[in-house]
Amino acid sequence: MSDRNRYSSVSTINHWVTALLVVVMLALGFAAAAAPSETVENYVLGVHISLGFFVLIFIIWRVLFRIYEGFPRNVGKTALERWAAYAAHRLILILLTIQVITGPMYLFTENECMNVFGWFSLCLPLESLSMIHEPMEWLHLNIGLYVLPVLLVLHFIGAIRHYATNSPQETPADM
Ligand code: HEM
Ligand code: HEM
Numbered sequence: 001m002s003d004r005n006r007y008s009s010v011s012t013i014n015h016w017v018t019a020l021l022v023v024v025m026l027a028l029g030f031a032a033a034a035a036p037s038e039t040v041e042n043y044v045l046g047v048h049i050s051l052g053f054f055v056l057i058f059i060i061w062r063v064l065f066r067i068y069e070g071f072p073r074n075v076g077k078t079a080l081e082r083w084a085a086y087a088a089h090r091l092i093l094i095l096l097t098i099q100v101i102t103g104p105m106y107l108f109t110e111n112e113c114m115n116v117f118g119w120f121s122l123c124l125p126l127e128s129l130s131m132i133h134e135p136m137e138w139l140h141l142n143i144g145l146y147v148l149p150v151l152l153v154l155h156f157i158g159a160i161r162h163y164a165t166n167s168p169q170e171t172p173a174d175m
Contacts, residue, residue, distance in 0.1 A: 014062045050117040056100040102140040109133040
């Protein structure tokens with residue numbers, strides 16, 4: 001952990017761009033899961049995959065930047081609160097990394113490409129790894145539909161508590 005008490009301005013921008021992108025990715029994922037027909041599901045997933053290309057790049061950049069910069073000290077009135085923030089922040093980044101790997105791997109292992117809004121396609125011929133196709137799908141769906149949403153709701157509650165119980169001078173991040 002770094003000895004800084006504040007998040008840098010790059011971190012703050014990274015945080016809010018990721019928050020926006022991930023909420024849109026979740027909304028598209030949920031919309032695909034609830035689609036009334038296969039045509040609609042495929043269309044929504046096409047948008048999910050296209051945007052996913054940019055989300056993949058941004059999440060990799062964001063995680064590498066966090067590793068480079070380190071985490072500032074977590075705030076919280078009790079040791080439990082600090083531990084919960086410590087664990088949740090790392091877990092969110094780990095799960096996002098898994099999502100942006102399992103999504104493309106799900107496609108590549110069945111010989112499909114990532115078509116980005118019809119502008120270009122990203123293909124990796126990984127059909128020889130077809131035995132990991134289903135585990136990739138299982139991870140992607142369960143993290144995306146259940147684990148990540150629950151964690152983000154807890155994160156949101158934690159952030160509200162953080163804003164509600166800290167005076168502006170005590171707040172380490174202008175997030
Ligand atoms: C409206 C919603 C959100 C609010 C109010 C919020 C607020 C915050 C705050 C205050 C912190 C700093 C905590 C501290 O000082 O110890 C933080 C950190 C963090 N948040 Fe959020 N957040 C929101 C949404 C999200 C979303 C959607 C994601 C993930 C997609 C996310 C991921 C993270 C991560 C990974 C950290 C750790 C530091 C970092 O690497 O940026 N947050 N958030
Ligand atoms: C933070 C990033 C991501 C989140 C939160 C997320 C979330 C989700 C969710 C909730 C679903 C379930 C949809 C359903 O049940 O039909 C899903 C499906 C899917 N996602 Fe993502 N996803 C992310 C990134 C990506 C990326 C980068 C790709 C790139 C290709 C991708 C490709 C797919 C595919 C192909 C499916 C359909 C899987 C199937 O048909 O079984 N996702 N995603």
